[in-house]
Amino acid sequence: MPRFRQVTQIQKLMNNKKAIRNVGIIAHIDHGKTTLADTLLSGTGMLAPSMAGTARVLDYLEEEQKRKITIKTANISLLYKTLKDDNYIINLIDTPGHVDFTGKVTRALRTIDGVIVIVDAVEGIMAQTEIVTRQALKEHVHPVLFINKVDRLITELQLDAKQIQKKLSYIIDRFNDLIEVYSKPPHKTQWKISPKKGNVAFGAALHGWGFTVDIAKQKDIKIQDIITAYQQQDIKRLKTVPIHRAIFEMVINTLPNPYEAQTHRANTLQKTHANSTLENALSKCQDDNPTIMYITNVVAAPDGSCIASGRVFSGKICKGNRVYLVNASTEVEVSKVCLDMGFFQEEVSEMTAGNLGTVFLPLMVKAGETLVDLTHKEEIPPFEDIKYVSEPVMTVAIEPKNPKQLSELLEALEKMAVEDPNLQVTTHKETGEYLLSGMGELHLEIATNQLKRDFGLEVMISLPRVVYMEGITQQGVVACVKGQDNQNSYSIQVEPVQEKQGCLSEKNVTELCFDLRGNVFVNVGVAKVFSESVLKLLVSGFEYACRAGPLCGEPIRQVKVKLVDLQFNFYQVDAFEVMCGVSKAIFASVLTAKPVLFEPIYATTVLVSSEFTGECSRILTTYRGKVKNFEQNGLLTTIEGFIPVAEAFGFSKELRSATSGRAIWQLIFSHWEKLPEKLANQTIPELRKRKGLDENVPKPDKFME
Numbered sequence: 073m074p075r076f077r078q079v080t081q082i083q084k085l086m087n088n089k090k091a092i093r094n095v096g097i098i099a100h101i102d103h104g105k106t107t108l109a110d111t112l113l114s115g116t117g118m119l120a121p122s123m124a125g126t127a128r129v130l131d132y133l134e135e136e137q138k139r140k141i142t143i144k145t146a147n148i149s150l151l152y153k154t155l156k157d158d159n160y161i162i163n164l165i166d167t168p169g170h171v172d173f174t175g176k177v178t179r180a181l182r183t184i185d186g187v188i189v190i191v192d193a194v195e196g197i198m199a200q201t202e203i204v205t206r207q208a209l210k211e212h213v214h215p216v217l218f219i220n221k222v223d224r225l226i227t228e229l230q231l232d233a234k235q236i237q238k239k240l241s242y243i244i245d246r247f248n249d250l251i252e253v254y255s256k257p258p259h260k261t262q263w264k265i266s267p268k269k270g271n272v273a274f275g276a277a278l279h280g281w282g283f284t285v286d287i288a289k290q291k292d293i294k295i296q297d298i299i300t301a302y303q304q305q306d307i308k309r310l311k312t313v314p315i316h317r318a319i320f321e322m323v324i325n326t327l328p329n330p331y332e333a334q335t336h337r338a339n340t341l342q343k344t345h346a347n348s349t350l351e352n353a354l355s356k357c358q359d360d361n362p363t364i365m366y367i368t369n370v371v372a373a374p375d376g377s378c379i380a381s382g383r384v385f386s387g388k389i390c391k392g393n394r395v396y397l398v399n400a401s402t403e404v405e406v407s408k409v410c411l412d413m414g415f416f417q418e419e420v421s422e423m424t425a426g427n428l429g430t431v432f433l434p435l436m437v438k439a440g441e442t443l444v445d446l447t448h449k450e451e452i453p454p455f456e457d458i459k460y461v462s463e464p465v466m467t468v469a470i471e472p473k474n475p476k477q478l479s480e481l482l483e484a485l486e487k488m489a490v491e492d493p494n495l496q497v498t499t500h501k502e503t504g505e506y507l508l509s510g511m512g513e514l515h516l517e518i519a520t521n522q523l524k525r526d527f528g529l530e531v532m533i534s535l536p537r538v539v540y541m542e543g544i545t546q547q548g549v550v551a552c553v554k555g556q557d558n559q560n561s562y563s564i565q566v567e568p569v570q571e572k573q574g575c576l577s578e579k580n581v582t583e584l585c586f587d588l589r590g591n592v593f594v595n596v597g598v599a600k601v602f603s604e605s606v607l608k609l610l611v612s613g614f615e616y617a618c619r620a621g622p623l624c625g626e627p628i629r630q631v632k633v634k635l636v637d638l639q640f641n642f643y644q645v646d647a648f649e650v651m652c653g654v655s656k657a658i659f660a661s662v663l664t665a666k667p668v669l670f671e672p673i674y675a676t677t678v679l680v681s682s683e684f685t686g687e688c689s690r691i692l693t694t695y696r697g698k699v700k701n702f703e704q705n706g707l708l709t710t711i712e713g714f715i716p717v718a719e720a721f722g723f724s725k726e727l728r729s730a731t732s733g734r735a736i737w738q739l740i741f742s743h744w745e746k747l748p749e750k751l752a753n754q755t756i757p758e759l760r761k762r763k764g765l766d767e768n769v770p771k772p773d774k775f776m777e
Contacts, residue, residue, distance in 0.1 A: 078116070078151040079411060079418045085151075085161050086424045089331040089357060093323050094383070094428055096165040096180055098208065099190035100198035100738070104220040108190060108277040108319070109148075109166045115316025116150045116162075147381060147412035147428055152320050160324055163428040167204075179368040179439060181211045183383035183428060185337070186327030188319065189215050189247070193239065193274075194224045196705070197246045199677040199712075199738040205247075209254040212337045214263060214327050216271040217247050218319060223276040226302045229707070233295040242705070244272060271326040273318045279307050282315035284322055330426030331357045334385065353386035359424045362445040363387030363395060365431070370439050372487050378433040380441070381412060387445060389431055390422040396449035398442040400435075408432035438490050464496050464509035465672040465717050465741055468516055469534040471506060477529055482506070484527040488519060495519055509539060513721075538718045540759065541589070541629040541670040541744055542621035544568050548665030550636050553657040553776055555649050560640030562650075563597075564657035566665055569630045585611045589629040591618045597636040609647050610635070613654025622659040623667045623769060624759035629744065633658055660775040669752045671716050675742035678711040678727070680735040685709045687730050695719035695726075714742060 085091050097105045150162040165180050181187070187208045191197060208215055219240055225231045231239065248264050255263055265271045267285040275282020283293060291313050301309050334357040353361035367382040389395070393406045410417035410430045423429040431443070472481045485497045485508065496509040510516040513536055523529045547567040554561045569590055584607065586592040593614040602610070614633055621628040640650070676697070678688050682704065688711055689699050697715035715723060720739055727735050747755060757767040 081151050081159065082149055082161055082411065083420055085159060086427050087359060089426050090329050091159060092161045092330050092426050093186060093327055094163045094184045094330060095323055095327060096167055096184040096187045097190060098167050098187055098204040100200040103190045103192045104277045105166055105190055109164065111277050111280055111315050112150065112164065112319060115314060115320065116152050149411050149413065162320065162323065178207055181208050181213050182366060183368050184213055185330060185333035186214045186216065186323065188218055190218050190220050191243055193219050193222045194229065195679055195736060196243050199675065199740055202250060203740060205250050206254045209251065216322055216326055217265050218273045219243055220275065220277050222274055223279060223302055226299050233299060236295055240274065270322060273322050275315045275318060277315055280315055281310035281313050282318040283313040284318050287313055287318055357386065357425045359388050361386045362448045363389060365389055365443040367437060367441040367443065368439055370437060370490060372436060378436045379430060380433055380437055381430045383428050384423050384425050386425050388422050388424045394446055395443045396446050397437060398444055400437060400441065403446065404433050404435060406431050407434060436490060465539050466513065466516060466536045467507050467509040467539055468536055469505040470508050470531050473530040473532055481529055481531065484523055484529060488522060539672060540626045542623045542626050542667060543629055543670050544631055544662055544665035544667050546666050548661035551657045551660035551772065551776060553653050553660065555640065555653060560649065560653065562653040562657045563637035564661055565634045565636050566658065566661040567632050569632045585614055587618060589627060591628055591631050591633065593633045595635045598638045609650040610654055613651040616651060617655040617658040622663055623669060624756045625763045625765060626759065629670065656775040660772040663772040669747045669756060670744040671718060671747045673742050673745045674715050674717055674720055674739040676713050676715050676737060676739050678735055678737040679708055680731055682707060682709045684731045684735065685711065688727065688735060691723065691726050691730060695723045
């Protein structure tokens with residue numbers, strides 16, 4: 073018997089695509105995502121009304137309950153009955169708001185068709201709001217807006233009805249600016265929001281009330297009535313406009329069902345051959361088409377199997393089905409199919425097109441895997457690579473307190489990296505250190521806590537270190553490295569890649585390989601056709617060099633590596649020599665191209681009372697920061713600027729102290745920037761010493777000996 077009585081009714085509705093809405097909740101941290109999720113669960117009978125806002129049902133991890141923040145995405149399928157007695161399935165995803173977990177938001181957006189963007193009525197559109205909204209629009213996910221915490225305008229800012237109206241209109245205009253900038257035609261006009269269109273809701277999720285304009289007219293509710301209710305401390309009178317009704321009706325009436333959404337999202341989701349069977353399957357969202365399922369979240373089960381959550385875009389998934397894993401290039405049998413109910417999974421007979429759910433697989437897969445019907449396994453490429461809005465910028469060295477648990481630690485780190493692609497685990501060969509890289513301090517802290525909680529491992533970690541990158545500022549010389557017998561030689565030249573111009577600007581150039589840091593390996597002078605085995609060795613040498621550059625062992629970025637000449641016996645290939653020859657030639661050319669060190673830069677947004685504006689600006693510039701923009705909005709000022717990640721540790725503490733904790737700020741990775749020469753001269757020897765290298769940067773000749 074299912075734990076939730078709605079499961080049977082939801083199963084019956086799964087085949088009716090018009091009755092399904094796949095929706096996510098996104099927002100800046102602490103703007104009320106999880107509180108709203110609680111009230112929506114309460115509105116469908118899944119949670120007692122008295123618990124809504126405090127239960128944090130979808131924040132079921134111990135770490136989330138303790139910190140009162142969302143760390144991972146959580147799915148739940150809700151059954152909602154309208155006032156006209158029509159039933160709908162609302163597949164709801166609650167997402168993190170903290171910037172360190174933005175990658176989880178990005179993956180969730182791939183599986184939904186609409187998104188509820190929550191904005192705090194006082195704080196307005198914050199930096200993280202803009203980032204996640206931009207990503208949603210790039211994924212062609214249709215947004216609606218919920219302006220939350222309207223009560224703060226009354227109780228804290230003590231605004232009158234006209235001032236409240238002006239503030240709400242300003243937020244709507246700012247949100248429409250985002251749609252104008254980041255969406256594509258025809259969505260620039262079609263998706264603009266307006267209270268008259270019914271795609272904007274107002275309310276206070278914590279107090280359980282909210283309305284759209286239509287509901288306000290039906291109930292004859294005006295802004296002055298809300299002001300009076302709070303002034304008289306009689307919030308119960310606002311229960312006549314429950315928030316769940318406003319949100320669900322807005323979702324049902326203005327957001328697309330899976331069939332409508334996939335019609336215009338098919339090309340965004342995946343690049344398939346025009347008019348192919350699979351392209352038609354993606355665009356039509358039908359149960360009798362080939363099976364296609366995209367996996368967005370994975371968790372390792374205690375028995376070593378995989379609990380994989382995602383969306384069925386075409387066909388259906390049943391227990392016992394054999395499917396093909398596109399990335400893993402293997403066949404597996406689905407051992408169980410379930411509906412997601414927050415922390416729980418309810419087993420169902422099948423999952424049909426347009427629905428979100430979970431499958432149990434016998435082997436571990438990575439987030440981003442694609443499941444496809446065996447009969448079409450040769451036709452489908454993996455879903456397009458997800459472009460994350462941030463990347464790891466901090467690293468800690470990690471080791472077990474008990475040296476005997478080293479193998480257990482490495483196994484645990486590997487599992488965590490599979491579940492969270494934004495965690496990177498590397499081993500530094502010179503020092504023997506095991507390095508864990510993440511999006512920020514909180515991301516790394518959560519990961520190390522997980523090692524103790526889930527794997528029973530006590531670990532020691534270093535202080536967080538900033539991730540640097542190596543680059544070049546000009547074209548290097550053609551560096552020729554000879555093999556051990558002086559018969560083989562590898563001639564390579566490097567030059568900077570201009571980010572906006574693309575990698576290939578020359579004629580008769582063949583691209584051999586590229587990586588995610590913007591490096592590209594091209595053949596410009598070798599006329600011979602490489603065998604597959606030789607090509608792999610050349611690429612391995614390129615990849616090895618790019619992982620740790622010659623300046624101080626940091627990764628290389630935005631460098632074009634040109635293979636100018638290659639002389640060796642193609643019939644007697646020494647794999648180690650080829651890889652070493654290529655990497656040494658790259659190092660030698662890089663060292664002649666005026667190599668520099670790049671540091672990660674945060675974009676920062678500080679929201680503070682106007683009286684603290686000058687002090688906050690001073691603090692920002694003290695920490696090598698730059699002020700980009702000021703915006704005055706009533707009693708509050710928004711300061712936008714940039715600050716190096718290396719300076720962010722002390723910045724937060726001083727900002728909090730100078731404003732008595734009244735400043736609200738956000739730090740989001742923005743770009744890489746050349747480290748000032750004076751600092752570089754200090755940093756490079758320190759990095760080399762820490763990695764067990766000679767403190768002096770080697771000369772190019774060292775690699776051409």
